Amino acid sequence: MNINDKTDDEIKQIALPVWETLIEASIEGDYDKFIENFSPHVLLNINQQEAADKFVKDELTRSLSKEYDFLGLLRRGQTVTCLFKVRSTARDGEWLGRMVIGDDAGEIKIFASSIF
Numbered sequence: 138m139n140i141n142d143k144t145d146d147e148i149k150q151i152a153l154p155v156w157e158t159l160i161e162a163s164i165e166g167d168y169d170k171f172i173e174n175f176s177p178h179v180l181l182n183i184n185q186q187e188a189a190d191k192f193v194k195d196e197l198t199r200s201l202s203k204e205y206d207f208l209g210l211l212r213r214g215q216t217v218t219c220l221f222k223v224r225s226t227a228r229d230g231e232w233l234g235r236m237v238i239g240d241d242a243g244e245i246k247i248f249a250s251s252i253f
C-alpha cells in the first residue's frame with residue numbers, strides 16, 4: 138500500500154495519534170514506547186543503547202508540551218513527512234517537529250522523527 142494513495146484527512150487520522158504517542162513517550166522518557174511504531178528496518182540500523190541513552194538525557198524532548206500545531210504534509214515517493222510546530226515547557230520558543238511515515242510490510246510505520 139502506498140500511503141500517498143490516501144487523502145490528507147486519512148493520513149492525519151493515522152499520523153496524529155502516532156505523533157501524540159511520540160510526544161508522550163518523550164515526556165515520560167520511555168524509549169521502548171517511543172520506538173514502538175518505528176519500522177523494524179530503521180531500528181536495525183541504529184545503535185539502540187546509544188539512542189536510548191541520548192533520548193533519556195535530552196532536555197528538549199523530555200520537556201515537550203503535549204500541545205502542538207499540525208502544519209501539513211509533504212508527499213515524497215513512498216513516504217509522507219508530517220510537520221508540526223511544537224513547544225517546550227522548559228524553554229522559550231518554538232520548534233519544528235518532523236515525522237516520516239510510510240508502508241512497511243503492509244503496516245504504516247515511522248521511518249524518521251526529529252525536532253529542529
